Amino acid sequence: MEKGQVALPLTLLDKRQELNLAPEDLGYLLLALAACKENISVEELAQNPWIKWSLAHGWACWEGKRISFAPLWRNLYLLWEKEEKAKTSHVVCEQFEYGKIIKWLDQVRGSLSVTLKEKQILQEFNLKYGWSTDFILIFLQLCFTRGQNIPRKYQPIAKKVYLQGIQTIDELAAFMSNLDWIYYQVSEVKKCVGQYGGVTTPQREMYLKWTNQWKFSHQVIMRAAEETVRTNNPSFRYIDGILKDWYQKQVTNVSEAEKALREHDRQKPQKVVRTTGRKRISRVDQRDWEKILGIE
Template sequence: MSFFVETIDMDLGETPIENIFINDFMPMADGTYVKVYLLGFKYAKDNDTTLNITNEVIAKHLNIPLSDVLRAWDFWESKGVINKHPKDSEDEYDYMIEFVNLRHLYIRNNYKHIISNEETGSSNLYTCSAEDLVEANQIPGINDMFNSIDYIIRRPLVPNERKRVLEWIYNYNMNPDIIVKAFFHSMEKKGRRNLSYVEGIVRNWYDSGITNLEALQDYLKSKDEKFYRYERIMKSLGFGFRQPSESEMRVIDKWFDEWKFTIEVILKACENTKKTSNPSVSYIDGILSSWHKDGIKDVSAVKKDEENRSAKKSINSNVRQNQSQNFKTKFHNFEQRTSKYTAEELEKMVLNKRG
């Protein structure tokens, strides 16, 4: 007796990707590198020994140069998420790819961090080199992070400060956008741009298990309502990486403090950004100003107002259509010369003229 599973020609399976990759590693990578990782991971999960997958196959499948595939594997190996295992071949690019379990990687990194600080007393923490800084500056997500920090503290970070920030990302397993939020929180709450103070915030968030935006939002919702408001509103407008300016914060504060809107109503207004190609706090301020004048204060009132506007628009459309159909000019009363003849008589007249 033997057992086997039916195989089909069409690929209807699924490939589970760990959230750690999506949250922590994907933002720091070039889009082509992400595609190479995902396709390779998909082949690894297929576990089909009949397939002969090579770097050339991946390049052809993704319609990219072979050199991009090779650079992608070099990049992911440098990040520790894959291991290359050479085959018994003279071709140096003929190797097997082992995908590291990112959950285990996370546990190992954090376990090492705890051991080095609490038991041995020695420091095995990552120290950023000048070469690492140059490489990091070529990553769009890291570059965006530094630009945002420069804007928040109103001056550019010097190289040593940038290295220190990169060390936080590694040693505290933090996303770049969380580092930006820490700087903004430091400036907004305490008016402090000192890196040691910001690192204290990062460390506290790390100790609280906060390493991504979702966890930070839950934390702020319970600890810092005002900061949470800014976070949610900017994200709903599509500005998840950018912090609000001072003028934008004053406008947002007005919605809550003067107009007494709830976060639900404001987020409902933010949904209207689909109607514009240039969403902004000013655009939402115009919507909320109209609702404030009309006495609209909750989501149910917003929905009722939208239904009334839709019904009114439909009625006006029907009225315009009826007016167009009923509108007549002096030419509507004009009686054509041919109106007193039948179709047969007209056809006979045409034939006689031709004859």
């Protein structure tokens, strides 16, 4: 305050309505600001009606023995930040290549499959999350490779990505890899036994039983999967039977699994093949897991 004048930020005048300040409220704030510029005691500050009004309405606070108008400036900053985000969203919207994403989805699915609801979700990724076209495309590609290829599956993942504050492609790839690591492992088992497509809930639960309850490593599980390929009916049920046998034998690693397989080979029955009066002993080519494991 100098010669009866108080400097008032123009921003405060511009944002008066957004701050819900009536003209008289603005006057009270000016008087409170002016009082703080005067060399008065703490007791006088506490008794000043304009300062008391500012404190009561949350525009000021005590900081030690002085009055701070940090709450007022904080509200002004939040309004400015909101405007900047709105400007950024507008720019993103202008650069957003919506048709490029729709075209990619149609090509991957092999049909014009994008519904109105899915279009709204994609627009939300851009307008609400601030994602660029390329970021959305990479996100969708990572989701689709994991079988999350419909909105009700990939939308919750997008929300998690947004809440984690992920903004770069590297961060996104790392997040997705950690998020669906079990999916990758189950998919590898499925591929080994000649099955393709998304991972089902029973398959995931069975895999979690092998790892969490029976404490098998992924390498041991894959060895069991490889063994089922030599049968007529490789499947998760077959793998489960082999792993159950190994669990009962307290197999804990691949070396012990190989040892269990060799013991199984030695215990296999032999069959006699008669040819021109001579006896020839031949080993059964296919391990008869059905009989041992009780799988029909």
